[in-house]
Amino acid sequence: MKGSATTSIDSEGKKLKFTVEDRLRHYDSEIPDDNQHHYIQFSENSRPGAVTEAAFMIIEHFFKDYQPRNKWRKEQRLFTVSQVDDKNALHISGQFNYLKVAASIREHGDFDPYRFGLLAMECQWMDFTLDMSFNVQFRGAKKEDRVLQIVDGTPQQFYGPNYPIKPRLDREGRSFSTMLPIMLKRIIRTRKSLINNSNLSLTPDYFLDFRALVSDVISAVEITLNQVYIKAEYDPLPGWKFDPGRLGVRHGRRFQDKLKWIYQISGNTLSAELYLPACNRLRSLRNHLMHFDPPSLTVTLEELTGWFTDMIDIGYLIIAIRRAMKLQLSYDLVNYILQREAVFIPEYDFNGRTPLPEDGSTGYRSSIWPIVK
Structure with missing residues (x-):
């Protein structure tokens, strides 16, 4: 049964009609949303090159520089690795090579070390937590x-x-000794859940869950940088330098200054230009969502989809930081970059669309402070 109609006035003085049911549907988060259309869906496969990079992350961790990547691509021999388990007993893995690892990832969509009988792959002081x-x-x-x-x-x-x-x-x-490993797992799990339940993406609770996810994503980078600084201060690795005058204090620093720690401590240049734009977008969004300054928020689902995809770049950024610092990678980071990108799927009746204006006159940019050029 249709509710009675009420009216509202828009900024141009035009009358807009809403039924009571419309208002309840859009403004009352306690009422279940009956929308079954999934506006945001996963791409069919992982990002181009992600499977290759993930497989080589595994191979290069266990075999170091045994042979270059072009030879691994053709290598048919199968290998095993010896590891010591948590009871100090010798453990022999199953047989694998680059081709088998890549094939397993393509088949399952992720990497599970137990498929190959592999034990830990981690930078212990960054990834291990006494939970x-x-x-x-x-x-x-x-x-x-x-x-x-x-x-x-x-x-x-x-x-x-x-x-x-x-x-x-x-x-x-x-x-906890560190939040990083459980946070990376949580990001993957929460992102998957939000995309799979994007039929709820017009509800307030969905945006609050997305808000928490954005915070976790940026926190993963901040935790990485802070742990590097603390390690350099109290127990620097060979070749690391800790100069307080050059590094500055750890707290209250600009993100760009924290990124400079990588070179200032290790002497190695951070190669992350491809991933910093996505990180900067998400950092700016995080600050807005956490502090709600300015006190307005308008988000199109197309923009939301783009932010879901930006999140994958954060995994690549953390990997780039670790590689510059000569630190081991982890299975969590392998699976992080294997996440599939997000794709916006409008309802069929609205497939013929106009592009989101680049001048910021609508959408998210219309709800933030003007960008000073």
């Missing part, structure tokens, strides 16, 4: 007896004996 939880508090018989504590000793292992923080947990709670 501890406690759901009790133990005391001795007397009130003054010491409470049982869990002490996280990984910070001193990873950042040296002079690192001043020693996390302790003596009651119900949780402790």
Whole structure:
């Protein structure tokens, strides 16, 4: 049954008609949205070149510079690698080569090390977390007896004996050594969920979930840069330099200044020009979404789709940072760049579209402060 119609006035003085049902549909997030059209969908495959790059990330981690990429592409021999597991026992992997790894990724859409019997691939001080939880508090018989504590000793292992923080947990709670690995997994999972449920993309809750995702994506870069700085300060790797006067303080710095840490610490140039534009767009968006300054937000689903695709570049940026610092990569980063791009799919009746104006007169740019040239 149709609700009664009400009117509203737009900026040009024209009357716009809305039914009560329309208002409930668009403004009340508590009412389930019955829209079944998925406005944002995945591209058919990963980004061009992503499977190749991901497969070589695996091969070059385990075989270093055994042979160049052009030879790996033709290599038919199968190899195994020996690793030591968490019980200090020798572990032999299954047989694999570049071609088998690439074929597995194409078949499954991701890389699972267990398909090849592979153990850890990580930069330990950046990717390993002593993920501890406690759901009790133990005391001795007397009130003054010491409470049982869990002490996280990984910070001193990873950042040296002079690192001043020693996390302790003596009651119900949780402790992490780093948020990076769980955050990368969460980004992949949340991005997939939002795209798969894009029929809800016109609801407020969907945008709040997207807001949290954007924050996580940029946080992954910030965490990477901060951990590099802290490692250089307390336990620098061979060849690293830590000059406080040159690097400046860690907090309250511009993002561009933080990127300069890479060269200032390692002496190696960061090659990330292809990925910085996407990062800058997402950083600017993150700041707006977190602080809501200016107090307005207009987003087209076409723009939202573009930001979903921009997120893949963040994985490549983190990889570029690690390579410049000569740090190991991780399975999480492999799977991050294997994410498929997002594609905007309008409803059939609206396929004949006009392009989004480049002058910023509508869409997201119409809701932010004017860009000063």
